[in-house]
Amino acid sequence: MQEFLDEIELCVPALRRYARALTRNPDRADDLVQDCIERAIRKQALWKPTGPLKAWLFRILLNLYRNELRVARRRGEHVAVDTLLVEPSVAPTQPGRIALAEIARAIETLAAEQREALLLVVLEGMSYSEAADVLGIPMGTLMSRLGRARAALRLATGAVDEPRLRTVK
Amino acid sequence: MNRAAFEIDTDALHAYADGQLTAEQNAAVEAYLAEHPDAAALVAQWQRQNDAMRVMFAPVAGEAVPPRLSPHAIDGRLRAGRMQMLRNVAAVFLVVTMAGSLGWYLRGAFWQEEPVSERLIDNAVLAHALYVKEKSHAVEAAADSPNLMRWLSNRIATPIDAPNLADQGFTFIGGRLLPGYNEDGAHGPAAQLMYENAAAERLTLYITGPLDDKKEVWKFENRDGVGAYYWANDAVTCTIVASLPENDVHLLGKKIFEQLTRKADSSWNPMGG
Numbered sequence: 481m482q483e484f485l486d487e488i489e490l491c492v493p494a495l496r497r498y499a500r501a502l503t504r505n506p507d508r509a510d511d512l513v514q515d516c517i518e519r520a521i522r523k524q525a526l527w528k529p530t531g532p533l534k535a536w537l538f539r540i541l542l543n544l545y546r547n548e549l550r551v552a553r554r555r556g557e558h559v560a561v562d563t564l565l566v567e568p569s570v571a572p573t574q575p576g577r578i579a580l581a582e583i584a585r586a587i588e589t590l591a592a593e594q595r596e597a598l599l600l601v602v603l604e605g606m607s608y609s610e611a612a613d614v615l616g617i618p619m620g621t622l623m624s625r626l627g628r629a630r631a632a633l634r635l636a637t638g639a640v641d642e643p644r645l646r647t648v649k
Numbered sequence: 650m651n652r653a654a655f656e657i658d659t660d661a662l663h664a665y666a667d668g669q670l671t672a673e674q675n676a677a678v679e680a681y682l683a684e685h686p687d688a689a690a691l692v693a694q695w696q697r698q699n700d701a702m703r704v705m706f707a708p709v710a711g712e713a714v715p716p717r718l719s720p721h722a723i724d725g726r727l728r729a730g731r732m733q734m735l736r737n738v739a740a741v742f743l744v745v746t747m748a749g750s751l752g753w754y755l756r757g758a759f760w761q762e763e764p765v766s767e768r769l770i771d772n773a774v775l776a777h778a779l780y781v782k783e784k785s786h787a788v789e790a791a792a793d794s795p796n797l798m799r800w801l802s803n804r805i806a807t808p809i810d811a812p813n814l815a816d817q818g819f820t821f822i823g824g825r826l827l828p829g830y831n832e833d834g835a836h837g838p839a840a841q842l843m844y845e846n847a848a849a850e851r852l853t854l855y856i857t858g859p860l861d862d863k864k865e866v867w868k869f870e871n872r873d874g875v876g877a878y879y880w881a882n883d884a885v886t887c888t889i890v891a892s893l894p895e896n897d898v899h900l901l902g903k904k905i906f907e908q909l910t911r912k913a914d915s916s917w918n919p920m921g922g
Contacts, residue, residue: 488720493710501706517723583701602699623660
C-alpha cells in the first residue's frame with residue numbers, strides 16, 4: 481500500500497499540470513486531482529499492476545473532468561470562459577511567437593476531445609500510443625484529433641495567413 | 650511510426666513536431682522540410698503552439714504540491730473516515746443494544762406483574778365475602794362430614810387439618826373447594842375452611858399448597874373492611890380473612906399457622922393417607 485501511494489505521489493505533479501491546462505483554474509484543477517487520488521486509492525483493487533499506473537491515473541482524471549463538464553453543461557454554466565490566469569509573458573508583437581494569451585484563449589475554444597488529446601501529447605509528452613491508450617481511442621483517431629486541434633489553433637490565433645501545406649505526400 | 654514503412658505524410662510531420670521520431674526519421678523529415686517551405690512553415694507553427702502550451706503550463710509541475718494532494722494524507726483521511734463510520738455504526742449498535750437491555754431490565758418498573766400473593770389474597774377476600782353471608786349453605790361440606798379434610802388435602806396436594814381454634818372461641822363449621830391460583834397462571838384448587846364464634850362472627854381460611862419459590866412471607870392487608878392475613882412458607886400458603894381487629898387476627902394467625910405447618914410438614918402420603 482505504501483508503495484502504491486508512493487507511486488501515485490510521483491504522478492501528482494503531472495496530474496496537476498494536466499488538470500490545470502484542462503481547466504485553467506488552479507482550484508478546480510487541484511480538486512480534480514484530489515478526487516482522482518481518492519478514487520485511485522479506493523479502487524486500488526481495480527488497478528491491474530500489469531498496466532502503467534500513470535495511464536490509469538490519467539484515465540481516472542479524465543473521467544472526472546468529463547463528468548464535471550457534463551454536469552456544468554447541464555446546469556448551463558460557462559466553464560471558466562473568461563478566467564484567463566496566465567497573462568502573456570511574451571510580447572505579442574514579438575515576431576514568430578504566438579501570444580500566450582491568444583493561444584490560451586484558443587485552447588479554450590477547442591472541442592474537449594481535441595484539447596484532451598493535444599495536451600496529453602504536447603504538455604505531458606506522452607507517446608502517441610500512450611495517449612491513445614489513456615483516451616481509449618485508436619491511433620488514427622488520435623492523429624485526426626491532433627490535426628484538427630492544431631488547425632483550430634491556427635485559425636483561432638489568426639495564423640492562417642501563413643503559408644498552407646498544400647500537398648503532403 | 651513503423652521504420653520499414655516510414656514515409657513523410659501528415660502524421661510524420663506531427664510526429665516530428667512532437668519529437669516522437671527516431672534520429673533517422675528526424676533526419677528524413679528535416680530533409681523533406683528543407684525542400685518544402687510550406688510544410689516547414691506549418692511544422693514551425695505547430696512547434697510554436699507546442700512551445701506556448703509548455704511555457705504556460707509546464708511550470709505547474711514544478712510548483713510545490715499542496716499538502717491536501719498528498720496520497721498518503723488522502724489515504725489517511727479515507728481510513729479515518731472509514732474508522733469514523735465504523736465507530737458510528739458501533740455507537741449506534743451500542744445505543745440500540747443498551748436501550749434494548751435497559752428497556753428489558755426496566756420492563757418490571759412499567760409493567761409490573763401482580764405478585765401471586767396478591768392474587769391469592771384477592772381470591773381469599775372475595776370468597777370470604779361471598780360465603781360468610783350464607784345461612785344454610787355457608788360450607789360445601791360440614792365439619793363432621795367423613796373424610797372432609799382428606800378430600801381437601803388431596804385436592805390441594807397438601808396435608809392439612811382444620812386448626813383447632815376453640816381457645817379463641819371459634820368453632821370449625823366446614824369447608825369447600827375453590828379455584829386457587831398458580832404462578833404459571835393455571836387455576837389450581839384451594840380449600841376454604843370456615844369458623845364461627847358465639848357472636849356468629851365468621852372467619853375463613855383460604856389454603857393452597859406452597860408456592861414455587863417456597864419463600865416465607867407474612868403480610869397483613871385491609872381489604873374492603875376485612876383483615877387479610879397472608880402467610881406463605883415451604884409447606885403451605887394460607888390467607889386468614891376476618892372482620893376482626895388486626896391484633897386479634899394476628900393472634901388467630903399464630904395458632905392457625907402453627908397447626909397447619911405442623912401437619913403439612915409431617916410425613917404425609919396423599920395416596921396412602
